[in-house]
Amino acid sequence: MPAGDFRGLAQREYLYNNSPTATLFENFPHDYITTDCVIGTTGLITAVAVPLIQGSTITKISFIVGATAGATLTNQYVCLYSGATVPLVLAQSTAGAAAAMAANTAFTGTLATPFVVPSSGIYYAGICVTGTTIPTLVGKVTMLNATAAAAIYALATLALPPVAVTATGNATVAPATLAGLTNLAVQPYVMLQ
Numbered sequence: 270m271p272a273g274d275f276r277g278l279a280q281r282e283y284l285y286n287n288s289p290t291a292t293l294f295e296n297f298p299h300d301y302i303t304t305d306c307v308i309g310t311t312g313l314i315t316a317v318a319v320p321l322i323q324g325s326t327i328t329k330i331s332f333i334v335g336a337t338a339g340a341t342l343t344n345q346y347v348c349l350y351s352g353a354t355v356p357l358v359l360a361q362s363t364a365g366a367a368a369a370m371a372a373n374t375a376f377t378g379t380l381a382t383p384f385v386v387p388s389s390g391i392y393y394a395g396i397c398v399t400g401t402t403i404p405t406l407v408g409k410v411t412m413l414n415a416t417a418a419a420a421i422y423a424l425a426t427l428a429l430p431p432v433a434v435t436a437t438g439n440a441t442v443a444p445a446t447l448a449g450l451t452n453l454a455v456q457p458y459v460m461l462q
Contacts, residue, residue, distance in 0.1 A: 292325050294461040296394070296432075297409065305335035306408040306455035308396070309435035315406070316350060316395035316447060317459050318432045323389045327360070329462045330394050331377040335405035339370030342400030347378030348443035349461075352391035356447040359392070360384040364441035370404045393447065394459045397438040406457035408433075417454075432456050 296319040308315040321327070330347040339345070346364040350356035362378030370376055376396070386392075398404065411432055433456040436447040 291462060294319055294321055294325070294327075296456065296459050299458060299460075301409050302333075302407050302458050303409045304407070304455065305337065305405040306453075306457045308398075308403060308406055308453075308457060309438075309451075311401070311403055312397065312399050312438050312440055313435045314348065314395040314397045314438040314443070314447065315433070315435050315453070315457060316348075316356070316393040317408075317434075317456055318352070318391050319394050319459060319461060321386045321389065321392050321461070323386050325386045327380065327384045327386065327461050329377050329379050330362070330396075331375050331460045331462070332396050332457055333407045334370050334372055334374050334376055335407045336372055337402070337405040338372040339398055339400060339404035340368075340402035342366075342368055342370065342398060342402075344397075344399040344440045345370065345376070345378075346397055346441070346443065347376075347380075348395045348397070349380070349384055350393040350395060350443075350447050352393065356393050358443045358445055358447075361443040370398070372404070376404075393434075394461055395436075395443070395447070396457075396459075397440075397443070399438075399440045408455055408457035411454060411456045 433453040
């Protein structure tokens with residue numbers, strides 16, 4: 270087997286994922302999941318950095334609900350943003366109106382229009398949930414705390430993009446840009462197909 274990229278995965282992850290025939294991207298290998306992540310409050314977008322490869326077609330974005338189910342919900346959607354300094358919206362699913370998101374289940378949103386990745390790089394996959402009880406999402410801890418994360422990202426010599434942020438959202442339509450970014454100390458797991 271040649272070295273390199275295999276349907277969006279490094280060779281190790283490609284083999285661990287049972288050599289998938291469809292393209293899939295993860296923000297980190299799913300075997301690194303270690304915690305339940307508290308995400309942004311109602312109406313905020315929680316977005317995570319994920320590397321995508323030019324020419325890939327993305328049709329679905331999936332997050333995994335953790336131990337806390339979403340309850341008394343009014344809307345939820347997934348979205349995809351560019352990796353620009355002020356990320357621009359590129360794609361979104363139709364907002365759903367499910368009253369609940371069950372604990373320990375996948376929440377998958379199908380993009381209204383398939384998105385073809387124009388260039389390889391970092392993009393942001395997001396989820397916005399509006400309601401009374403916002404679910405947790407499974408993921409991992411990325412930093413000691415959000416303030417330490419912001420300090421690392423502010424280092425001019427590193428120029429690292431934030432790996433997980435919250436931003437001002439909208440109940441049913443992803444805003445044109447991710448504004449008011451706040452770094453998170455946790456990183457919810459996401460899969461794009």
